[in-house]
Amino acid sequence: MNNGYEAVIGLETHAELSTDSKIYCDCKNAFGLEVNSQVCPICMGMPGTLPTLNEKVVDYAIMMGHALNCRINRVSKQDRKNYFYPDLPKAYQISQDDTPLCADGYVDIMVNGVERKIGVTRIHIEEDAGKLLHSDKFDGCSLVDLNRCGVPLIEIVSEPDLRSPEEAKVYLETLKSILQYLDICDCKMQEGSIRCDVNVSVHKIGEPFGTRTEMKNVNSFSAAVRGIEYEINRQISVLEAGGTISQETRRWDDVKGESVLMRSKEDAHDYRYFPEPDLRTIVVEQERIDDLKKRIPELPNRKILRYVKDWGVAQKDATFIAENIELAELFDSCMAKGRFSARAYTTWILGDLVKHLNETGKTVSQTKINADNLTDLVESIEKNVISNAGGKKVFAVLLNEDKKVSDLIEQLGLAQVSDTSELEKIADSVLAENEKSVNDYKNGKTNALGYLVGQCMKASKGKANPQMMKEIVLSKLG
């Protein structure tokens, strides 16, 4: 870091949960529908209405708690966070203050090949607010869309364990892939499904932590990286110029690429949290906690570590496979056969398979590729039954058709000739027909070898095992 400074970063990440209905009423939890169409008196905060908790939200939050190695609090309560804003119809947000559903966890991430353990302070449930709409067409007014009011959120608060924008980015991407694995958030960044607030401070290495600032309105992971970079540089400049950092809330402007002061510490909100009297204490039975734990698959961050450490896969490749549940499932079941190296499979998975998926927009399960036929294919190549080029032809058919690899090799006539006497016959006739090249080779023109092997391959109609063919030609040339 610049001039011996180190950055300390903590993130508060909000993820919208993909439950069917909202957190405190029966309205549909859906994005992009007509303004104020997904609302009822409850989520509009009309007088006399009461919230009732959607238990699915508790389940989802507990699953995320398990995924991030948290303690699940069997007893937690919901609290009111009071503040005035037109997108908050009750003028309080139901959240959790001092008793979050999940606490004291961590997540293992891998940054540039190095394993890092990032602490997770807490995960709590809360409701989303509506959205203000601004336009010149509104006659100087702002309008409010309450469709998002009551959409369930979890807020994941990290410890200040991140040290660089890069680490923050990997942390966020890890959270995203975990949410996708658990199938509890649709993770559509452009729809605001995941949003984060960023806390940043800087200090000289060896000195105590500096004063932190909080940055809001960070709407994408890349914006988070830009915002953190900007804030680190800004704070260092202030300190280098002899100034001090004050605890304040800033607003990130991604278009201008700068953060601006939103409110100073003196203007900080007093949210006057107190227990929500309209809801009962959340009591979760141990059995329910345990059942939810059983529903957690091996998570992508664990897979990445395993692929890299146990199987020697490059971090970039490991991440790519692990973050796609189906690719990871395919890869894991191939490897479970214990027959071929990771590399023998990743070549196909990251090459022809991903290319096909990208071109067609299909998912792995929409193709006919599975661990069995992929292993048969790898075996045919490893045993020189077919060439790599032949393998590609077989793979192209396997994508769409439920066929046996051995049948395909026969149908397509792709079996390589590896019979020595057969290959020797070919070599003999090719050498006899190409006397000039033979002489060239003997006179030291070594590139004539390539030509001769090529002619042999041609004579075999491409079926000769190229490696064996080359060796036979070489031996005959003496």
Add this chain to the structure above:
Amino acid sequence: MEDKVNAYVTEDMENALKTAEDIDRRRSSGEQLGELAGIPVGIKDNISTKGLRTSCSSKMLENYVPPFNAFVVEKLKQAGVVITGKLNMDEFAMGSSTETSYFGVTRNPYDLDRIPGGSSGGSAAAVAAGEAVAAIGSDTGGSIRQPASYCGVVGLKPTYGAVSRFGLVAFASSLDQIGPITRTVEDAAMLQSAICGHDKMDATSVITEAKDYKAALTAGVKGVRIGIPKEYFGDGIDDNVKTAVMQAVKLLEQNGAVVKEISLPSTDYALSSYYIISSAEASSNLARYDGVKYGYRSENYDGLIDMYEKTRSEGFGDEVKRRIMLGTFVLSSGFYDAYYKKAKLLQRRISAEFSENFRDIDVIATPTVPSAAFKIGENFGDPVKMYATDICTVTINIAGLPAISVPCGYSVEGLPIGLQLIGDKFMEQKLLDTAYTYEKLVGGFRSPKL
């Protein structure tokens, strides 16, 4: 009558007559109808009625018409009740006299110069004056029992969670409870049966089976153990009231009840706990009246913050503003532990004290209010004096218990006095039985001479 009493904020004669005609038609066609079918009942103006203005007696909601019915309104409609209209109250149920209503004070039918009590003053006055056979009120710190006592009628505050709060415009969510105000104990039992029961829309509603309190009503108090807490008969209680209540207890004793003095020492803390908890919750519950979505919005403002400030300054009356400020203060960072948290601790202690006593008694008997109805304006402008009139009732809300006020005599000025009977959680039947026995012994409701 209404000209003299001013019990209603909104009368709904047209719909009332339509419903009544419909009930008549159904009855004459031989349809079997419930015993509440066709009975005219008034609803306190903080209970949501679909299509019928629900103002909470506030300028803030002067033109607010709910798009849905409260759970209790739905239940009453199903029972065939004829809803006469919306009854006056203290603004947002904050007050003990209806003097804080934006629509003017309701007058006590026994003496038109006096307050009917509050906050359900319109409900109690309407029933006493015969402007409705019965009424539905709400009770956060005595708002059903205290006006019932002042107006010589019966008021039942059920156990917290016994009646759904869905549709009741919240004042203090953890204390609010809906209940009936009637002329007789039997009527109270009938109405309570109609409105109680579990509602999945209210998370604090307790899962209980439907009860028919009226069918189970039994006269007789033989062996019923009645506790008399000495703290409720101290210096602040008017001699007229003490005498009337003790005579009532004596009568019950003569009829077989076992009377015993008990002590509830934490009572001293109840009033301050009550004003802290209720104001804290109110400050949050009433924050939604901000001029953005419904209700009053100031006409002239400059920007969002100014709109909020002007709307709330102009839309709320002084008492509501006082409670919001008090509540905001006790929840503020740095003061929360000293006020709100401490009040919640005291709440637990008060509840525990009651539970202990209910191990060997069935019913606690106290005055409902320290004195008979005061004159209009007498306590207005002196909030502390006004708050002190709630001394006998707030504790019951703090503990979440059921209690009933039943008329037990008159002051020297001829004003009604109420006997409050308190029961353990969900012991409404025991309270109704005891009150019913007493009512039978003394002859029951006497109409005011208007």
